[in-house]
Amino acid sequence: MSSRELWTGMRGLSAVPSYVILQPTTLCNLDCAYCYLPHRAADRRMSAEVAALVAGTVNRWAAYAPRFSVVWHGGEPLSVGRAALAELMTPFVGVEHHVQTNATLVDDAWCGFFAEHEVRVGVSVDGPQELTGQRVARGGRPAYDQIMRGIGALRAHRIPFAALCVVTDPRPGLATRLYEYFLDLGCYALGINVEEREGVNTRSTTYPEEGVRAFWAELAGAWRAEPRIELREIEWALRYAGATLAGAADELLPRQHDPIPTVAYDGTVVLLSPELAGFTDPTYGDFSSGNVRDAPLDEIVARAAAGPAGWIAEYLAGVEACRTSCPYFGFCGGAHAANRYFEHGRFDGTETDHCRNSKIRLLEGVLDHAGAH
Amino acid sequence: MPEPTDPLTERLRGTAGLGPLLAEAEAVWRTRAAGADGASAAPAWRPFEDAFPTFYQFTNRPPR
Numbered sequence: 001m002s003s004r005e006l007w008t009g010m011r012g013l014s015a016v017p018s019y020v021i022l023q024p025t026t027l028c029n030l031d032c033a034y035c036y037l038p039h040r041a042a043d044r045r046m047s048a049e050v051a052a053l054v055a056g057t058v059n060r061w062a063a064y065a066p067r068f069s070v071v072w073h074g075g076e077p078l079s080v081g082r083a084a085l086a087e088l089m090t091p092f093v094g095v096e097h098h099v100q101t102n103a104t105l106v107d108d109a110w111c112g113f114f115a116e117h118e119v120r121v122g123v124s125v126d127g128p129q130e131l132t133g134q135r136v137a138r139g140g141r142p143a144y145d146q147i148m149r150g151i152g153a154l155r156a157h158r159i160p161f162a163a164l165c166v167v168t169d170p171r172p173g174l175a176t177r178l179y180e181y182f183l184d185l186g187c188y189a190l191g192i193n194v195e196e197r198e199g200v201n202t203r204s205t206t207y208p209e210e211g212v213r214a215f216w217a218e219l220a221g222a223w224r225a226e227p228r229i230e231l232r233e234i235e236w237a238l239r240y241a242g243a244t245l246a247g248a249a250d251e252l253l254p255r256q257h258d259p260i261p262t263v264a265y266d267g268t269v270v271l272l273s274p275e276l277a278g279f280t281d282p283t284y285g286d287f288s289s290g291n292v293r294d295a296p297l298d299e300i301v302a303r304a305a306a307g308p309a310g311w312i313a314e315y316l317a318g319v320e321a322c323r324t325s326c327p328y329f330g331f332c333g334g335a336h337a338a339n340r341y342f343e344h345g346r347f348d349g350t351e352t353d354h355c356r357n358s359k360i361r362l363l364e365g366v367l368d369h370a371g372a373h
Numbered sequence: 374m375p376e377p378t379d380p381l382t383e384r385l386r387g388t389a390g391l392g393p394l395l396a397e398a399e400a401v402w403r404t405r406a407a408g409a410d411g412a413s414a415a416p417a418w419r420p421f422e423d424a425f426p427t428f429y430q431f432t433n434r435p436p437r
Contacts, residue, residue: 061436113427122425159380162425164425189425191425192423209426220394224394224397227397227398227401228435230405232425235398238394238395238398240386241391241393241395242398242399243396244385244386245385245386245391246383249382322408327379327381328381330381367384367388368396369390369394370389370390370391371388371389371390371391372390373393373394
């Protein structure tokens, strides 16, 4: 038996998630070049009935968890308007609400809404204007000025916000510039998403190894010089490295996969991978595990956890293949489902571009930085 | 638990500059946890998983 078969986390699917993702609408008011969403031009909205059905389960889960998050993700969740979003939120009790927004609609009134409902805000912005150029409205008009107005409102109202930054073609010379930009922007946390080939985004994400490693190494150095922002990827890698040196690396991965239910606008439930919602495949169908109009969400998740079938069973087999073949498994926990599917056409393959760009080269880049300093 | 012969584990252990980098990181995390840095925009330290709940599968959440 290989030593790496002994990693003990990520075995099977938990029957209880730590958060759910809800799609209040399919619509996004932007049309970013790298977006994976298939129906972002259509305004298909979640009904109050669907939200209440989800809350029927979520409130029970939340009652037994120290924290439980409801993430309003789109489309652009703010495009439904404050009254509609408030109506969708109303049946939830004892949860933390999050929105991931492009910030273009954020104004004083939205800031009041965030404060009143204690909504945690994540903003999508890719850096200075020239690096945010792929975030555009329909017709191609750059969205940067609108994004900055929204962020200005958040700052004026002292609403804390995290930032998610998509990086296309990570390369030397980029990371310090980006990090300094986000220091000035005023976010308290930053996540870096190297562009992924998912959904309707079919652009290549095969980047030169040395450039990607150099990007992460440079980012580690920039954070080290001014560690004022929670820098997700770098700190995640450092946490793993520290646990390894302490002999505790095997304790980091969750024991089981979080099922991460995504509930689409119409009540369809897709587990493990929000990126699969809205897609169909001749082999895998619509990837759904059920619909909250037909069965309670906890029953849908418990059934999938007790007897994984279809693409989920194939994915779990793929995780086991990662466990036995990849030296980075203890860090990563296995290639993500959507990356496998959109890159390989199946769920039981192993290493993906996303693994290489955002996990393997991340860890190696941090080690490159450490080794050089 | 992976055996100590795991090549990645060995490389991590053999990277000379990693110890000082981790010591700096741990000091940052302690300061944040104490809520005493005064420079962060966050109202109190929250692990990045809480800032990004959609950072799914990267849920190696530290004990609190």
